[in-house]
Amino acid sequence: MAENPGTTPVKSQIQRALRTSAGDGDLQTVARLIQGLADVDGVDDHGWTALMLAARNGHDKVVKLLLDKGCDHTLMNKAGQSALAIAEFWHHPAVSHLITQHIQGSNSSSSSNNNVVNFFGLSSLDRFSHKRTDVQWLKEKLHHPSTTFVLFSQSSPYITWSDEGKCQVCRFHYEQIKFLFEKPEKEEPVTIFLGIGDVVASKTKKTSTHNPTSRSFDSSLDQPAWFAVDAGDVPLEHLQEAQPNAELLSPRNYLALMSVADEEAGVIGQARALLSWHDRYKFCPTCGSQMHIQEAGYKHTCQNKECRSLKGIHNTSYPRVDPVAIMAVIHPDGNQLLLGRKKQFPRGMYSCLAGFMEPGESIEDACRREVYEESAIKVGHVTYHSSQPWPMPSQLMIGCFGYAVSTAITVDTEELEDVRWFERRDVAAALQGGGPGTGEVGSQSSALFLPPRQAIAHQLIKAWVGMTANL
Amino acid sequence: MAENPGTTPVKSQIQRALRTSAGDGDLQTVARLIQGLADVDGVDDHGWTALMLAARNGHDKVVKLLLDKGCDHTLMNKAGQSALAIAEFWHHPAVSHLITQHIQGSNSSSSSNNNVVNFFGLSSLDRFSHKRTDVQWLKEKLHHPSTTFVLFSQSSPYITWSDEGKCQVCRFHYEQIKFLFEKPEKEEPVTIFLGIGDVVASKTKKTSTHNPTSRSFDSSLDQPAWFAVDAGDVPLEHLQEAQPNAELLSPRNYLALMSVADEEAGVIGQARALLSWHDRYKFCPTCGSQMHIQEAGYKHTCQNKECRSLKGIHNTSYPRVDPVAIMAVIHPDGNQLLLGRKKQFPRGMYSCLAGFMEPGESIEDACRREVYEESAIKVGHVTYHSSQPWPMPSQLMIGCFGYAVSTAITVDTEELEDVRWFERRDVAAALQGGGPGTGEVGSQSSALFLPPRQAIAHQLIKAWVGMTANL
Known part of the structure; x- marks a missing residue:
């Protein structure tokens, strides 16, 4: 370099x-x-x-x-x-x-005074959830000139590219997109109230530690409101009348979604997770009737008045969040890390093992089960590192370190193509590299590369490399 | 005492x-x-x-x-x-x-070498998930004389009471309940494969730390299989022919579910969460068609061959787990804890604040949002303590400590009746007490009491009391 x-x-x-x-x-x-x-x-x-x-x-x-x-x-x-x-x-x-x-840090009661904020985890908006039931207030905000709208189609946002090649989300105002709302009530687009506050899109920063005092804890009603709208199959030309350079970020391409600026990623993630929920959950799972959207996009109610989901509180009515355990597994010698690769990964890429949590499991047991299923490695102690919302469609990635108590690997070839122990120096070298094809590592015939910094796996691996100072 | x-x-x-x-x-x-x-x-x-x-x-x-x-x-x-x-x-x-x-502990890289295992979190079963698609193996296990069945109605297990007043789950064998399966295929009961292993119901122990080497990592095919069966409205007499003292644990009474032995709670929690999912999710949320149960109870498939949920992977097909953030919030002076009470709590009971996580949130931000919404207290740093599966119907409780950076409380009376700071000595005294009406606390007019040890709130509070040695 x-x-x-x-x-x-x-x-x-x-x-x-x-x-x-x-x-x-x-x-x-x-x-x-x-x-x-x-x-x-x-x-x-x-x-x-x-x-x-x-x-x-x-x-x-x-x-x-x-x-x-x-x-x-x-x-x-x-x-x-x-x-x-x-x-x-x-x-x-x-x-x-x-x-x-x-x-x-200065707080002796915890190992670190700063919480790690991962990509998709930084949002300057106050969700202001108590206003979700205030229909009049929401209506006023919807029409207010200070209100910002972010538009989606096929769960993907409309964006522009700056001269420096930065991806920024298009921000619309009501007057620019009111044609979307000038339809019969049944055809109105799915609209989510995201919160209030300022989202400053500056130059892309590194994943950073969190300073709670910078959050909009004191946000007031004077701050601008934010909404996400599913524009459906509206012709691009209609939006380009307001924003000539607007384009749709490649739908279904998860890597594309990671190109939005760090400061906007939290808002986009929140919006995408909720819009995906509405897209997948249109019918009552309990009786099969149609659902009615309520509470500014945060609740579904079954239209069938006889449905038992209307008696008491049922999770069928609320957005789904799927917890995933993802873990960097540390060799008993402390200097090797267990990483695996899926067939569909780019050549040379390895990442942390991960899997959806099951009902009736603790986070720690989910880590142990997944690692054992995929690699036959036994994990003892587990420590939590950080978490990350992952809007594809609505995961909660729970990042942990697992301390292995065995070393012999048996790969579950149904799930993974390969699982290996990697030496610290090789992992450190791969962190320096940018992507596929950069830098041969150690004595291995193919170069190791790691997921991008936006993925919590990258942050876990980086934290491990920095964990033991004595190289 | x-x-x-x-x-x-x-x-x-x-x-x-x-x-x-x-x-x-x-x-x-x-x-x-x-x-x-x-x-x-x-x-x-x-x-x-x-x-x-x-x-x-x-x-x-x-x-x-x-x-x-x-x-x-x-x-x-x-x-x-x-x-x-x-x-x-x-x-x-x-x-x-x-x-x-x-x-x-001996592991210097983490604050504790033992992971806390909360109630509903201890299970001796290996879930053996790779066998869920092996229809022949499952069929053999279903009929095998060593296989154990736990039966449910209305999401509640059939149990017996021992002479010492301990609640134990009834364990059935195939011959005793085969009448449930001797029906047309469509009427067969919902049956979940829980895993293999031995679950020894000994005397109720305290919530304990976890020793990973005691888990059935090396479980083999020789170990007995476990299934949960929704017996529906089968007459109790039919089950009492096999188990004369069998009775249904009070359905809809969550406290009753906490009376099962610690060693059985994990198995019961797993079974209840999955049975509740089948009970609430009978229709495809994407198209409204009926769902077909697959993979030994861990997957739903839409029966409508045109449904887009059949293309690619959709979370509509998999059991739901709802992450909840629950947090003990510590006063800036370190010696007071923020606790709140709901109207429906027994008199004098306070507990940790908690709330469902939303799409697009990290665990830490969910803690901050919930505490701010319910009490107007601002939380800075957040640390993870432990997690707990909570099968009512299928929560994942994520237990954290939150460090407050403000002290003035405004109660959200929609959610809570009261929120207060409690002194460490009063909380310590309440931990010694057993339940409502035991022991007046400090100068307060009514006695404080805390959730039972089976609740993660109790364990968080206990950990906080022991956290600062300098009383």
């Missing part, structure tokens, strides 16, 4: 100077250079950041300053070492302590 | 001697007394165990021996103090360290 692409020569020189002074322990120069520098995590040809260089030489004051200024301690050099790993290897305990404290 | 009820005078004397020698630091006597003593956790009038007394006086060798012999470090005396809290209060760091290490 060369100098960061797209960096101007001047910025590149400042980054190089930052790394040099960090490695030298020159606190004053580091402090001066870091002012206003957009990318504090610039790397040299070997993937070393300023933080790593300061950690290498035990400059704890510089390390503290760099961490305070937001340097990313999870980055790894091309040898797969994090700043913490480097500090521990060269035995700089003060630096190790600083980085460990930074990782753990 | 007096000496443990049901203890014979001799055992009671040995327990008293154990406590005395533990408090004196007499390692030899403790080692001798503990041999063969069934209850190493006997308490004195103030709720003190031998472990607490050894911790009080800093006898680390005795503490180590007691922990090794299985003494329960989570117990609290009547002042709500655990052994760790006592050691910290009296500043015996060696003892604190021993207990902390014991709690953390």
Whole structure:
């Protein structure tokens, strides 16, 4: 990897100077250079950041300053070492302590003070669910000029591409799409109230840690409302009158859905999961009658007045969310990870094992069962890492680490083409790589590559690589 | 609380001697007394165990021996103090360290090496899911004399009561209930293959930590198969011919379902969740046609050959599991817990806030949303504790701790009658109490009581009380 692409020569020189002074322990120069520098995590040809260089030489004051200024301690050099790993290897305990404290955050009662927010998990909207039954309020919001509409067909959003090649969701206003609503009531499109708030689509950021104070906890009625509308088979030209560059993101292509900006992914995921529910659940599962949509898209009611689903509370009336256990399984030696591949994966790609949870299971047992079924590996202790809504159509991915208590693999060839233990260094190298065909790994004949950062599997694998500092 | 009820005078004397020698630091006597003593956790009038007394006086060798012999470090005396809290209060760091290490287990990469197994979460059966499509094997197992059947009507199991007042599920064999299957194919009862293995119903134990090596990972085809059968409206007399004391556990009474033995609860929960699914999901939600049961009860297929649910994979075909976020919310001062009560709760009962997850949410955001909706309390960091399958009809309870970042409560009176902060000492006292009407708490006019131990809310609350040693 060369100098960061797209960096101007001047910025590149400042980054190089930052790394040099960090490695030298020159606190004053580091402090001066870091002012206003957009990318504090610039790397040299070997993937070393300023933080790593300061950690290498035990400059704890510089390390503290760099961490305070937001340097990313999870980055790894091309040898797969994090700043913490480097500090521990060269035995700089003060630096190790600083980085460990930074990782753990200030809350001593939990292992980390920051919850991981995965792709599709970041939404700035307050769902404002108490307003879902307020028909008058909803009607006013529907017609309000500040209200934003996102439109879907075949469960896929209408988007535009920016000049920089970024995928952004088209935002419509009522006046632009009111023709959709000017139909007899029965033909009106499925419309979901998503919530209120501002969704700022900035440049795509990395999956980030969550700062709860930034959420719209204090959102008020003054904030704009958001709705998702299933536009059905409306001709594209009608929408392009309002948004000339509007196009439909490839339907049925899950990878396409991952190209929306991180800031918009949560809203799109919420909308897609609910629209998919309406698409698949049009009839009462208990009696077969037609269902009536209520509560701004969050409830179904059977039209048959005799149906017993109308007595008491039944889950037939509410959106479906399917929990899936997904787990990075760690070898008893701590330095190998169990990954598997499906036939339909691109060549060389392996990922975490995963499976739908069954009724009557705990998360931990679902992890053990799935891993045993697919690989014959026995898992003992299980720890939770993070979760991710996955709108295809409406999964809840529950990401865990599983600690293997056996090592001999038997692949369930009905489910998977291959399951293997991978060495930490090979996994770390694959994390650096971009996709299929990049970089041969270790002694294996084919290159390993991993799911993209938008998938929780990627985040679990990354967390594991950073988990044991002692490489 | 007096000496443990049901203890014979001799055992009671040995327990008293154990406590005395533990408090004196007499390692030899403790080692001798503990041999063969069934209850190493006997308490004195103030709720003190031998472990607490050894911790009080800093006898680390005795503490180590007691922990090794299985003494329960989570117990609290009547002042709500655990052994760790006592050691910290009296500043015996060696003892604190021993207990902390014991709690953390040997695996340094996770906070605890033991996963909590909640009620309905312990099942000794291997689900053997690869056999669900093996029609011939299933048929053989159905008729095999070693096979166990558990019978349900109205989603409730047939049970018997032992002489000691324990509720046990009736286990039938094929010959005893074959009349249920001697009908035209269309009228055959809904039958679910639960798995293979031995379910030993012993005396009811406390919710326990999980030892993965005790699971039937190595289960083979020789182990007995288990099936659940919906017996519908079969006359009770027909079943009593085989099991004279059989009776139907009160249907629709959720508390009744919690009276089954811990060892059987997992099997009953699995069966009930699946039977409830078949009961509620008889018609295809996509086209309204009738569904056909397949794969030993784990799949539905639409009978309409034109239905698009037959193209590709649709969640309409698989059992539903509804994830619920349930959270113990901790006050910023660390010493108060947020609990709420529904109108229909028994008098004085409060529990953790909880709510169904929505599409497009992470677990952490669902916790924050629910707490904010119901109490206006803002939650920052969220940590996962444990999960619990809850077969009413098929929830997955995801138990978390939420760290509040605000304190002023506004109750959502649509959902809850009251929400309050409770002091740690009052919660600890309520954990000691058994149920409504037991023990006045602090200065409040009405006694607080908590959900029973079978509920994950109880386990979350208990874990919180033991979380901060410094009372």
